[in-house]
Amino acid sequence: MRYFTSEFLIERNKDRCINCGVCARQCSNEAHYIDLDTGEVKSDETKCVDCQRCVCLCPTNALMIIKNPNQTRDNANWSQQAIREVEMQASTGGILLSGMGTPKEYPVYWDKILLNASQVTNPSIDPLREPMETKTYLGAKPTQLEFDEEGNILTKLPPTVELDTPLMMSAMSFGSISLNAQKSLAMAAKECNTFFNTGEGGLHKELDQYADHAIVQVASGRFGVSKDYLNKGQIIEIKIGQGAKPGIGGHLPGEKVNVEVSQTRMIPEHSDAISPAPHHDIYSIEDLRQLIFSLKEVTRYKKPVAVKIAAVHNIAAIASGSVRAGADIIVIDGFRGGSGSTPTRLRDNVGIPIELALAAVDQRLRDESIRQNCSIVIAGSVRNSADVVKAIALGADACYIGSSALIAMGCHMCRTCMTGKCNWGIATQNPELTRRLNPEIQYKRVVNLLHAWNHEIQEMMGGMGINAIESLRGNRLMLRGIGLSEKELEILGIKHAGE
Amino acid sequence: MKVIDAKETYFKTLNDMVFDALETEDEVIIANVGGQRYIGTGMDAGKSIIVQGTPGNDMACYMNGGRITVKGNGQDAVGNTMNGGEIVIYGHSGDTVGYGMRDGRIFVQTNVGCRGGIHMKEFENCRPKIVIGGRAGAYLGEYMAGGVILLLGLNLKEGREVIGHYCATGMHGGVIYIRGEYSDDRISPGVAVLEPNEDDMKEISDLVRDYCKYFGSDYHEIMNERFTKLAPTSARPYKNLYARNEAFPLS
Numbered sequence: 238m239r240y241f242t243s244e245f246l247i248e249r250n251k252d253r254c255i256n257c258g259v260c261a262r263q264c265s266n267e268a269h270y271i272d273l274d275t276g277e278v279k280s281d282e283t284k285c286v287d288c289q290r291c292v293c294l295c296p297t298n299a300l301m302i303i304k305n306p307n308q309t310r311d312n313a314n315w316s317q318q319a320i321r322e323v324e325m326q327a328s329t330g331g332i333l334l335s336g337m338g339t340p341k342e343y344p345v346y347w348d349k350i351l352l353n354a355s356q357v358t359n360p361s362i363d364p365l366r367e368p369m370e371t372k373t374y375l376g377a378k379p380t381q382l383e384f385d386e387e388g389n390i391l392t393k394l395p396p397t398v399e400l401d402t403p404l405m406m407s408a409m410s411f412g413s414i415s416l417n418a419q420k421s422l423a424m425a426a427k428e429c430n431t432f433f434n435t436g437e438g439g440l441h442k443e444l445d446q447y448a449d450h451a452i453v454q455v456a457s458g459r460f461g462v463s464k465d466y467l468n469k470g471q472i473i474e475i476k477i478g479q480g481a482k483p484g485i486g487g488h489l490p491g492e493k494v495n496v497e498v499s500q501t502r503m504i505p506e507h508s509d510a511i512s513p514a515p516h517h518d519i520y521s522i523e524d525l526r527q528l529i530f531s532l533k534e535v536t537r538y539k540k541p542v543a544v545k546i547a548a549v550h551n552i553a554a555i556a557s558g559s560v561r562a563g564a565d566i567i568v569i570d571g572f573r574g575g576s577g578s579t580p581t582r583l584r585d586n587v588g589i590p591i592e593l594a595l596a597a598v599d600q601r602l603r604d605e606s607i608r609q610n611c612s613i614v615i616a617g618s619v620r621n622s623a624d625v626v627k628a629i630a631l632g633a634d635a636c637y638i639g640s641s642a643l644i645a646m647g648c649h650m651c652r653t654c655m656t657g658k659c660n661w662g663i664a665t666q667n668p669e670l671t672r673r674l675n676p677e678i679q680y681k682r683v684v685n686l687l688h689a690w691n692h693e694i695q696e697m698m699g700g701m702g703i704n705a706i707e708s709l710r711g712n713r714l715m716l717r718g719i720g721l722s723e724k725e726l727e728i729l730g731i732k733h734a735g736e
Numbered sequence: 737m738k739v740i741d742a743k744e745t746y747f748k749t750l751n752d753m754v755f756d757a758l759e760t761e762d763e764v765i766i767a768n769v770g771g772q773r774y775i776g777t778g779m780d781a782g783k784s785i786i787v788q789g790t791p792g793n794d795m796a797c798y799m800n801g802g803r804i805t806v807k808g809n810g811q812d813a814v815g816n817t818m819n820g821g822e823i824v825i826y827g828h829s830g831d832t833v834g835y836g837m838r839d840g841r842i843f844v845q846t847n848v849g850c851r852g853g854i855h856m857k858e859f860e861n862c863r864p865k866i867v868i869g870g871r872a873g874a875y876l877g878e879y880m881a882g883g884v885i886l887l888l889g890l891n892l893k894e895g896r897e898v899i900g901h902y903c904a905t906g907m908h909g910g911v912i913y914i915r916g917e918y919s920d921d922r923i924s925p926g927v928a929v930l931e932p933n934e935d936d937m938k939e940i941s942d943l944v945r946d947y948c949k950y951f952g953s954d955y956h957e958i959m960n961e962r963f964t965k966l967a968p969t970s971a972r973p974y975k976n977l978y979a980r981n982e983a984f985p986l987s
């Protein structure tokens with residue numbers, strides 16, 4: 238017997254529907270079908286995940302997906318979702334898996350921080366007419382420079398990379414997303430002179446041409462990691478943790494490991510790709526140092542090495558240890574960050590918000606006088622350019638965007654990436670579905686997004702009377718809290734609005 | 737051939753010297769090695785290093801080809817994420833030998849530490865192999881996704897087991913061959929314990945022959961024992977562990 242019903246209802250406006258069957262062809266969840274007796278299109282709403290694909294493609298706007306009004310009795314404690322999850326586990330006995338970042342109502346500190354603008358003194362700058370620098374350099378910076386008599390720099394400079402904008406594409410592996418999706422990100426990174434990140438799935442040969450804009454990741458499973466791969470990337474990122482699932486590894490199910498994924502990850506077809514929770518050669522900061530330097534050795538000290546850690550309780554101390562271990566870039570991934578597949582309980586309960594983690598790490602590194610030894614990159618739900626400006630003022634050098642870039646390519650946040658049936662051709666390896674995402678079209682949408690954000694960043698900087706992003710970096714005087722407690726303000730290192 | 741003296745040389749300086757030497761030479765002998773890390777990192781095919789002394793951790797990481805001979809003991813993470821080539825160690829080796837190794841061969845004359853061959857994997861024509869003359873510590877072949885581990889258990893001290901605890905935990909590919917007796921409770925319940933078939937015996941005998949060639953042991957004496965084969969029962973060990981939340985779970 239069935240213990241629960243569908244979460245959504247599919248409403249088909251019969252006056253508009255022309256029985257063309259587009260919805261039936263588009264829905265990989267088979268929520269629409271053509272009744273062979275009558276030729277009419279019908280729906281089975283129990284299969285719908287509200288990805289909005291059919292709604293967007295219906296030529297007559299006949300479809301609407303609505304929340305099923307059939308509800309259990311109102312209960313502030315036992316929400317509908319809480320009940321469903323218990324029922325689901327009673328039916329399956331399984332660990333609950335979800336896609337994307339947590340939908341729970343945790344505080345979003347970005348929305349409780351307000352930006353400053355110049356009035357009268359230190360006049361604002363109009364970015365349309367005056368130069369406004371958003372160029373960003375990632376990597377360790379020297380503490381001092383020595384010059385010879387001709388003015389040439391004598392100090393050996395650590396390797397850095399240059400971005401035109403403080404925005405990069407978050408790690409999303411080929412396997413968790415389609416090649417077309419990854420390619421779109423790579424093309425956008427190239428056009429905007431920034432970087433995309435291979436994730437832990439290796440670099441597909443078709444993306445070799447974008448290697449100048451690639452960050453190559455090394456995770457515990459070491460998929461696709463070789464001397465060649467490491468030397469192709471411009472930054473090497475050691476993935477210790479991910480904001481959506483701190484403390485656990487990854488697990489790409491065998492059904493997603495097709496020929497192409499297997500070749501890129503360098504593993505057999507259809508076998509599960511398991512990334513263990515820890516790197517088994519890292520049990521301490523000293524061991525992390527060992528891995529960092531093995532990567533520096535194999536790339537002859539020519540590439541910055543980043544360490545990506547999930548924002549957890551002791552993040553400031555962990556970041557400090559990682560910098561001392563030799564990381565040139567610290568990546569902090571907040572707990573609202575996305576994921577192709579994550580145990581629901583971890584996604585919804587483990588980790589801390591990126592805003593607090595960032596403020597704590599930046600402050601700690603300053604207090605210890607090692608802030609210049611690394612750049613800080615943050616990830617974990619950066620939704621718009623204001624989030625970026627606030628992050629930079631809190632101390633970040635750059636932001637990774639993941640979900641926003643996917644939304645630019647059509648993702649509608651249905652949170653079922655783990656099923657591998659993404660109707661938008663993103664989180665799937667099914668050729669029928671990946672075909673729907675044309676990199677030539679989608680990369681432009683990502684480029685549009687980055688350009689628009691960069692303009693907005695310039696506008697906001699101009700408003701503050703700042704003309705170079707370097708002057709905004711760690712400039713917490715530009716921030717004020719709204720409705721925050723003393724403690725929150727203290728951690729964020731900002732004053733309250735009105736102060 | 738070039739000889740480099742590693743005495744009291746910082747690892748980075750030493751590796752720069754070795755790297756430069758291998759640009760022009762095919763063989764480099766490093767004398768007086770005392771714990772310097774990363775020797776032979778990313779070395780390519782056609783090159784050879786002879787290490788005299790005790791190399792530090794991560795020797796031969798990301799090694800692509802060629803050969804490293806160690807006249808001494810290896811430390812931790814020998815052949816980490818190795819892609820090809822051969823390592824022969826005249827002594828023992830530390831933890832995580834061959835971590836994530838994808839191809840090539842490692843021969844260790846005596847024992848290895850914990851987590852030997854962890855997450856080894858095979859792919860197309862790549863099939864990594866580790867031969868251990870003595871015994872192995874706990875978690876041998878953990879998460880193993882491919883390749884071969886051959887454990888010979890030679891010269892075991894009275895009362896010592898050839899394998900440590902939790903052998904082959906999470907194994908989902910590849911094979912482990914164990915020579916001689918061992919306690920069943922040391923093997924992870926998720927793997928199949930099998931009799932080696934003809935192909936397996938051929939593979940074992942080829943590796944033993946090479947082991948004897950390198951270390952001068954008696955081939956017949958080694959082969960004159962029972963071998964056991966451990967293999968995964970599934971390439972998808974965690975398949976039924978999950979339920980899809982936020983999608984209708986029964987569809």
Ligand code: SF4
Nearest residue numbers: 264285286288289291
């Ligand atoms: S799953 Fe998506 S395509 Fe299918 S019916 Fe629901 S909204 Fe439409």
Ligand code: SF4
Nearest residue numbers: 648649651652654659
């Ligand atoms: S990537 Fe696809 S499956 Fe995942 S949330 Fe977006 S639309 Fe849904």
